[in-house]
Amino acid sequence: MPKLSDVRRALDELYPPAWAESWDAVGLVCGDPEAEVDRVLFAVDPVQAVVDEAVAFGAQLLVTHHPLYLRGTTTVAADTFKGRVVHTLIRQGVGLLVAHTNADHADPGVSDALAEAVGLRITGPLIADPTDPAGRRGTGRIGELPAPEPLAAFAARVAAGLPATAQGVRVAGDRDRPVHRVAVCGGSGDSFFAAVRESGVDAYVTADLRHHPASEAREAASEGRPALVDAAHWATEWPWLRSAESALLAVSEKHGWGLETRVSTHVTDPWTTHAPMPFAEPTVSAPDQPTA
Numbered sequence: 336m337p338k339l340s341d342v343r344r345a346l347d348e349l350y351p352p353a354w355a356e357s358w359d360a361v362g363l364v365c366g367d368p369e370a371e372v373d374r375v376l377f378a379v380d381p382v383q384a385v386v387d388e389a390v391a392f393g394a395q396l397l398v399t400h401h402p403l404y405l406r407g408t409t410t411v412a413a414d415t416f417k418g419r420v421v422h423t424l425i426r427q428g429v430g431l432l433v434a435h436t437n438a439d440h441a442d443p444g445v446s447d448a449l450a451e452a453v454g455l456r457i458t459g460p461l462i463a464d465p466t467d468p469a470g471r472r473g474t475g476r477i478g479e480l481p482a483p484e485p486l487a488a489f490a491a492r493v494a495a496g497l498p499a500t501a502q503g504v505r506v507a508g509d510r511d512r513p514v515h516r517v518a519v520c521g522g523s524g525d526s527f528f529a530a531v532r533e534s535g536v537d538a539y540v541t542a543d544l545r546h547h548p549a550s551e552a553r554e555a556a557s558e559g560r561p562a563l564v565d566a567a568h569w570a571t572e573w574p575w576l577r578s579a580e581s582a583l584l585a586v587s588e589k590h591g592w593g594l595e596t597r598v599s600t601h602v603t604d605p606w607t608t609h610a611p612m613p614f615a616e617p618t619v620s621a622p623d624q625p626t627a
Contacts, residue, residue: 366430508562
């Protein structure tokens with residue numbers, strides 16, 4: 336049975352902490368490196384429900400995409416929700432390891448898994464990592480569909496390929512315009528609009544699109560491209576968990592560790608309900624009758 340330090344080393348080789356952004360907080364958050372590990376749970380968010388799931392599974396290690404403490408703190412008191420997470424992990428002998436922007440930049444990484452989930456053949460990164468001589472690592476991915484399809488059909492493809500959330504999938508663009516080349520970025524991606532426009536793709540799949548950046552991107556679009564496809568943050572990153580699990584199991588098999596792993600299906604997207612509103616395609620309306 337491997338030690339936590341062995342599993343940590345394997346994950347650090349798959350997703351080197353050096354690839355993380357300078358502001359990020361990745362790596363081992365808590366856990367005894369000398370402790371033995373035979374079960375590992377993968378999840379997006381280190382929230383209490385996920386920690387409880389790890390305990391129920393009998394895991395000695397929880398691997399999450401999102402950090403528990405991205406910014407500094409002065410307390411891990413158990414009467415705070417993050418402190419309660421730390422106390423539960425330590426009391427139950429569960430380590431916590433984070434692979435965040437280092438997993439975003441990896442090859443394969445978070446955006447590779449997203450591209451695969453929506454049926455794209457990856458052709459390269461959206462923003463290449465200049466330190467990668469192979470030109471495969473970097474931020475986001477660009478891919479192609481097997482054949483062009485209308486934006487409405489592509490949006491339905493994205494909705495079917497990702498785990499369901501209350502938000503669903505929002506779309507900005509002509510529903511009948513054909514989509515063939517697509518850029519994707521797991522998680523928040525509205526800071527990469529310039530690179531998306533330069534890539535000349537037909538659509539961009541990402542999450543957390545805010546009104547002003549999205550509005551400006553649509554106004555700046557050339558010939559209606561790119562259309563915007565906005566899914567829930569959690570949903571765009573969840574497919575990576577399967578990829579990370581498979582990669583660790585391959586290491587486990589190579590070394591004869593016999594690890595047992597599980598991917599959490601607990602939906603930790605913070606939005607819980609969607610109340611549909613009557614909606615029609617935007618048209619010219621009376622001055623005091625706003626449209627959606």
